Amino acid sequence: MLENISITIGTVNGSGSQSANVILQRAIFRMGVAVVGKNLFPSNIAGLPTWFIIRANTKGYSSIEPKSDIVVALNPQTANEDLQHLKPHGLYIYNSSVKLTRPIPEGCTAVSIDFTKLAGQVVESIKIKKLLTNMVYVGVLCEILGIPQDIINTTISDQFSGKDNVIDMNQKAVQSGREYARQIPELNTSKKLSPSDLNKNKILIDGNTAAALGSVFAGCTFASWYPITPSSSLAENFEMYAHCLLKDDNQKNKFAMVQAEDELSAVCMVAGAGWAGARAMTATSGPGISLMSEAAGLMYFAEIPGVIWNVQRAGPSTGLPTRTMQGDILSTSQLSHGDTRHVMLFPASPCECFDFATRAFNLAEELQTLVFVLSDLDLGMNHWTCKDLNYPTEPIRRGKILNKEALDKVSEFRRYADVDGDGIPYRTLPGTEHPHAGYFTRGTGHNDAAKYSEDPTTFEKLLDRLNKKWNTAKTMVPAPDIDKRTDKVGLVTYGSTHSMIAELRDKLAAQNVECSTLRIKAYPFTEEVRQFIDGHEKIFVLEQNRDGQMLKLLAMEYPYLAGKMKSVLKYDGWPVRAESFVEGVLHGNH
Amino acid sequence: METTKTASPTTNQLGYARNDYVGAKSTLCSGCGHDSITNNLISALFQSSVNPYQVAKMSGIGCSSKTTAYFLEKSHGFNSIHGRMAPIATGAYAVNSQLLSIGVSGDGDTASIGMGGFVHLVRRNVPIVYIIENNGVYGLTKGQFSATADEGSTLKSGEINHFHSIDLCALAIELGCGFVARSFSGDAKQLVPLLRAAFEHNGTAIIDVLSPCITFANHEGSTRSYDATKEHNFPLHELGFVSAKEEIHVDYEEGTVLPVTLHDGSILNLKKIDGREHDPRDAKKALDLLYTSRHKQEFVTGLLYFNPDVTEFKQALELTEKPLSHLPTEGLRPSKEELSKINATFK
Ligand SMILES: Cc1ncc(C[n+]2csc(CCOP(=O)(O)OP(=O)(O)O)c2C)c(N)n1
Ligand code: SF4
Ligand SMILES: [Mg+2]
Numbered sequence: 001m002l003e004n005i006s007i008t009i010g011t012v013n014g015s016g017s018q019s020a021n022v023i024l025q026r027a028i029f030r031m032g033v034a035v036v037g038k039n040l041f042p043s044n045i046a047g048l049p050t051w052f053i054i055r056a057n058t059k060g061y062s063s064i065e066p067k068s069d070i071v072v073a074l075n076p077q078t079a080n081e082d083l084q085h086l087k088p089h090g091l092y093i094y095n096s097s098v099k100l101t102r103p104i105p106e107g108c109t110a111v112s113i114d115f116t117k118l119a120g121q122v123v124e125s126i127k128i129k130k131l132l133t134n135m136v137y138v139g140v141l142c143e144i145l146g147i148p149q150d151i152i153n154t155t156i157s158d159q160f161s162g163k164d165n166v167i168d169m170n171q172k173a174v175q176s177g178r179e180y181a182r183q184i185p186e187l188n189t190s191k192k193l194s195p196s197d198l199n200k201n202k203i204l205i206d207g208n209t210a211a212a213l214g215s216v217f218a219g220c221t222f223a224s225w226y227p228i229t230p231s232s233s234l235a236e237n238f239e240m241y242a243h244c245l246l247k248d249d250n251q252k253n254k255f256a257m258v259q260a261e262d263e264l265s266a267v268c269m270v271a272g273a274g275w276a277g278a279r280a281m282t283a284t285s286g287p288g289i290s291l292m293s294e295a296a297g298l299m300y301f302a303e304i305p306g307v308i309w310n311v312q313r314a315g316p317s318t319g320l321p322t323r324t325m326q327g328d329i330l331s332t333s334q335l336s337h338g339d340t341r342h343v344m345l346f347p348a349s350p351c352e353c354f355d356f357a358t359r360a361f362n363l364a365e366e367l368q369t370l371v372f373v374l375s376d377l378d379l380g381m382n383h384w385t386c387k388d389l390n391y392p393t394e395p396i397r398r399g400k401i402l403n404k405e406a407l408d409k410v411s412e413f414r415r416y417a418d419v420d421g422d423g424i425p426y427r428t429l430p431g432t433e434h435p436h437a438g439y440f441t442r443g444t445g446h447n448d449a450a451k452y453s454e455d456p457t458t459f460e461k462l463l464d465r466l467n468k469k470w471n472t473a474k475t476m477v478p479a480p481d482i483d484k485r486t487d488k489v490g491l492v493t494y495g496s497t498h499s500m501i502a503e504l505r506d507k508l509a510a511q512n513v514e515c516s517t518l519r520i521k522a523y524p525f526t527e528e529v530r531q532f533i534d535g536h537e538k539i540f541v542l543e544q545n546r547d548g549q550m551l552k553l554l555a556m557e558y559p560y561l562a563g564k565m566k567s568v569l570k571y572d573g574w575p576v577r578a579e580s581f582v583e584g585v586l587h588g589n590h
Numbered sequence: 591m592e593t594t595k596t597a598s599p600t601t602n603q604l605g606y607a608r609n610d611y612v613g614a615k616s617t618l619c620s621g622c623g624h625d626s627i628t629n630n631l632i633s634a635l636f637q638s639s640v641n642p643y644q645v646a647k648m649s650g651i652g653c654s655s656k657t658t659a660y661f662l663e664k665s666h667g668f669n670s671i672h673g674r675m676a677p678i679a680t681g682a683y684a685v686n687s688q689l690l691s692i693g694v695s696g697d698g699d700t701a702s703i704g705m706g707g708f709v710h711l712v713r714r715n716v717p718i719v720y721i722i723e724n725n726g727v728y729g730l731t732k733g734q735f736s737a738t739a740d741e742g743s744t745l746k747s748g749e750i751n752h753f754h755s756i757d758l759c760a761l762a763i764e765l766g767c768g769f770v771a772r773s774f775s776g777d778a779k780q781l782v783p784l785l786r787a788a789f790e791h792n793g794t795a796i797i798d799v800l801s802p803c804i805t806f807a808n809h810e811g812s813t814r815s816y817d818a819t820k821e822h823n824f825p826l827h828e829l830g831f832v833s834a835k836e837e838i839h840v841d842y843e844e845g846t847v848l849p850v851t852l853h854d855g856s857i858l859n860l861k862k863i864d865g866r867e868h869d870p871r872d873a874k875k876a877l878d879l880l881y882t883s884r885h886k887q888e889f890v891t892g893l894l895y896f897n898p899d900v901t902e903f904k905q906a907l908e909l910t911e912k913p914l915s916h917l918p919t920e921g922l923r924p925s926k927e928e929l930s931k932i933n934a935t936f937k
Binding site: 030199203204205213216217218219221222224241245246248250252253254255256257258260261262264265266268269270271272273274275276277278279280294295298388389391392396398428429430431432433434435437438439440441442443444451452 | 663668670674679682707907914915916921926929933937
């Protein structure tokens, strides 16, 4: 049985290869094989190099490998460089139009195929032929990997559902690639995938779609956004699913969606909507997060609930808009001036993007604050094999809201009074018909009756209460996932970095380094995080940024443990690979 | 024009006294134009029997933005951050369109830092009574020029404004706003009916109120001092507001009055002054009027433009009747079956 295979496909963006790659990945998934697919695309609409990397693995490794068993080179611009992606004994399939200037590495096999000619057997139109070329390589790969024709056919018909002509042409193109490949002895390899029913309760989904769905199921009724890669598809999917799921009997919307004029406005609309009583969110990425900073401070200080999805991309500045990074941990944690601090959640799979949506909205309303969910491009835009989305078990909890009836029962209402001693005050919603309901929200200094105050003691007390609320948050946020195996070496990860942890641990074990692992799910950190760090001799914090941002947060929280923590970092914009972290851990462990 | 009122003068239709519409004591400089606006606003709210529990008071930052604390003590208010009233009010309205949104901003808050949000709020026609307390300066930061300061006017220090001023009314008309008015803080007879009409407008109502800053822009050389504003103020009409809620008999001579009918059936009567002609239903003429008066250095005040037939934000969003903020929690989450169907699409 084939245990592991990686395939790299090099194409030109805007050529239609994206849908072909998605079909290929889904067909493999439908065979019952755990598969990841990473789209390495440029920040450009058409004409620049793009790669798609697929990895199928029976051990459930869910990150990619640095090199591939099969490389399909369709892009003449990069075909020669693409040779370097080959593993020893790899198979290199290239378009016959490619002029090879470099030698094929020893031990590797190269096969040239005239993809355009094969596509031409299906259709004459030059434009369609170009698109179908992609399906021809899908056909070739289907033959090599042993993907049954009925699986690829139904995947195609599902993808283009309703467009019979398109389905027919695509299926024929796959067929022609497959038949051609069958005649080439070099392509008749032992790289056949074995079908299984392991994916029975699994889906293939990207994190942004899951996050959007999660938000719908979390009771979110307001979303504003300003388009930015890699977060746009989160907002767009929310709108799409809301249109399907949130209609009244007259087909009117039980949600509002506003494409704002910029991120300053997008977050302010969330503030207005959260203040007025809806579950509100926005989705953005680095540059948008920077713009949102002033309003983020307002929401922290005036205690207004809201959720922001930060689908991180490679920064600083405009950076690499289509590459991934975990570069906003520090800046988001304290977004805005003064003593501002924000709750953050770190989903590590699309499934968890779905689950964390309910958690985020509940935390936002229960804590009356802004909650950030930090996803990233890899998690948000690539397709992952993961468990079925689970219907939320957590009910929708709106937190401490006093309605008319509740106000009748209290002698007074002071918006910012710490009645319960947990630092969390009560709020009322505008429109509550009660003489005590009204209060004045402000970003300026205020006393517990929400009146303007510059009194030094009142101000300190206010900041201290917000801190008390922060401590309460530590008991409410999700605890980390821990796998304790030793008290010597502990690996700390979060978010998409975690996708390589199983493979990394196996690689380290092969070098006789046994490791425990902890995956952080939230900031503020819960007690379990401290105990884990305390309970190991050496701690490696693995992340995708240059500055070891999570380690810095941990060191700030636990200065007395800072000495035992070391960073192992990768920040090249590519999805994580286990290999990138092996050296760092081994070296640091000496 | 004669009107006969049936409501008693000390309490309104809801049984509230004028005093029920006041707020905290103002901390603005004594004589500040903004305080006059607050007073006129309180009168308008009282006279229109506005329900204090169904009001959202919105503002940004500035002396002007502070004034939302000085009226309607019982209402919810949101004194936000500099220049962001527009999007915050947009979000609040989207989730609770039953609230009467009253926004108070300054010329700095709107025409500079908040310009982006402002134009998009107007463009979306978010229903709000958007009052700009326009003094040509940044009051709260001690008197710098704002973007509405007239070209050639001076600061107290003698510094000259070399830049063209932004006319927020002309801009609003250009952006398709259906209710555009200018007024003067000291002109209760004009401002109160304008505000009452604005309460009934189904869309964004812009009222740019010239509001002298006594402390930083009341000197010779400022075109916005109290005296200069008064002198150059040219009211277009004498205004009379007739509420649909009250039984009122109005008698006037044929041809002298133009009645403007508002969304709820209330009427704003525009009576000609000194034979001045202005039909506020004509956008081109309104822009022309603003253009020529700018060059004559006059402030034409009154209802500049009115068009009730603009799609308001809630319609554009195709929202359900019940405010989103009032939807019962139980109904917010789609069913388990829906999720199973969705899971099936990712197989
Ligand atoms: C982001 C930001 N920049 C600057 C300020 C300082 N600031 C406070 S009020 C103000 C100007 C207010 O002018 P205007 O809106 O005309 O109100 P006025 O005081 O004249 O009524 C400025 C610049 C601020 N609060 N926030
Ligand atoms: S500084 Fe000017 S605008 Fe501010 S309160 Fe004083 S007079 Fe009014
Ligand atoms: Mg001003």
